Amino acid sequence: MHSKSTYGTIAVKTAVLLIAALLLFAPFLFQDVRALEVAARICIFIVLVASYDLLIGYTGIVSFAHTMFFGFGAYGAAIALRQMGPGWDAVAIGALAGVLVSLVVATGVGLLSLRVKAIFFAMITLATASVALVLASQLSQFTGGEDGITYRVPDLFKPATKLMVDETGKVARLFGVKLNGKLAAYYFVFFTSLALFLLMLRVVAAPLGSVLKAIRENEARAEAIGYRVVAYRTFVFCLSAAVASLAGTIYAVWLKYTGPDTTLSFAIMIDILLMVVIGGMGTMWGAVVGAVLMVMAQYYLRDLMGAAAETTANIPLLPDLLDPDRWLFWLGIIFILLVYFFPRGITGTIMQKGARL
Structure with missing residues (x-):
């Protein structure tokens, strides 16, 4: 029988498993293009947010350069696919190039900057990310500039690809869903994202996770008992950058732009x-919950507000307040309420309250 101190953790893990099941069967449960786009974006952002949680949540490193590494992976795949054609070799070389560039930049920034105070490191990462954004816009012969790059992906992921055919030679269906390249692309996103997330779970469950928490809680004490704090911080910064880069490659393959x-x-x-x-x-499970809520709000809050405005059309002021164009205002209100009622985040607060029972 489980002790009461684990009830919060059990509740969080149950919710995460439910989300994983919904994402696994998303193409069959939500049969429209938009829903599939939302599910794929959630998968990718779970990885991206979890890799950032390795920095800010487990090690106490505040970085504003995470999207830079995400971009390295995406541009690596995009440039390789445009230059080499829609083959798996291009995807692999692009992913490898993105990871290598991310590791070189992360190592350089980490070794030069992680010795300074947190706010100075944050500013350095912000400056580095700004330089990367400017270079992506100006090196148009490589990056396409502001217009970006469009390219073809491996034939397996083309919507016209038939994974299975029926007796008439048309693409087969399973529970009404076409077994085509779009479905293959989604499951490529899902399973690669799942593998990367499980890898990060393994990292934080290993002794390394305890060392990172010790550095976060008291850097001087960790240094005093023999841990090379700068080396550990640089390592986790590089690991986080590599995972973010791979997430960028996955997103590039999915988006084709x-x-x-x-x-x-x-x-x-x-x-x-x-x-x-x-x-x-600092929970890793929080990445799943946060990514799901935020992406769902970005895609569906406007629709929800539009429906609410129509329902309350005869009530003074409410339709104006619920105008879909004000969705960012309401998203801000929701965020403030979440921070107030869940000061340690949704999963962190639930796990903490479960431990207090």
């Missing part, structure tokens, strides 16, 4: 920060 707004934008960095805070820092 890579540009500054889709991978390097500072708005994406703000989204990642919000997802970490909403879900709960």
Whole structure:
């Protein structure tokens, strides 16, 4: 029988498993193009947010360069696919190039900057990310500039590809869903994202996770008992950068387009920060909850507000307040309420309250 101190953790893990099951069967449960786009984006952002949680939640490193590494992976795949054609070799070389560039930059920034105070490191990463964004816009012969790059992906992921055919020679269906390249592309996103997330779970469950928490709680004490704090911080910064780069490659393959707004934008960095805070820092499970809530709000809050405005059309003031154009205002209100009622994030607060029973 489980002790009461584990009830919060059990509740969080149950919710995460339910989300995983919904994402696994999303193409069959939600049979429209938009829903599949939302599910794929959730999968990718879970990985991106979890890799950032390794930094801010487990090690106490505040970085504003996470989207830069995400962009390196996306642009690596995009440039390789455009130059080499739609083959798996291009995807592999692009992913490898993105990871290598991310590791070189992360190592350089980490070794030069992680010795300084947190706020100075944050500013250095912000400056580095800004340089990457400017270079992506100006090196148009490689990156496509502001217009970005469009390219073809491996034939397996083309919507016209038939994974299975029926007796008439048409693409087969399973529960009404076409077994075509779009379905293959989604499951490529799902399973690669799942593998990366499980890898990060393994990292934080290993002794390394305890060392990172010790550094976060008291850097001087960790240094005093023999841990090389700068080396550990640089290592986790590089690991986080590599995972973010791979997430960028996955996103590039899914989207078939890579540009500054889709991978390097500072708005994406703000989204990642919000997802970490909403879900709960230093839990890893919080990445799942935060990514799901934030992406769902970005895609469906306007629709929900539009329906609410129509329903309350005869009530004074309410339709104006619920105008879909004010969705960002309401998203801000919801965020403030979540921070107030869940100060450690949703998963962090639930796990903490479960431990107090």
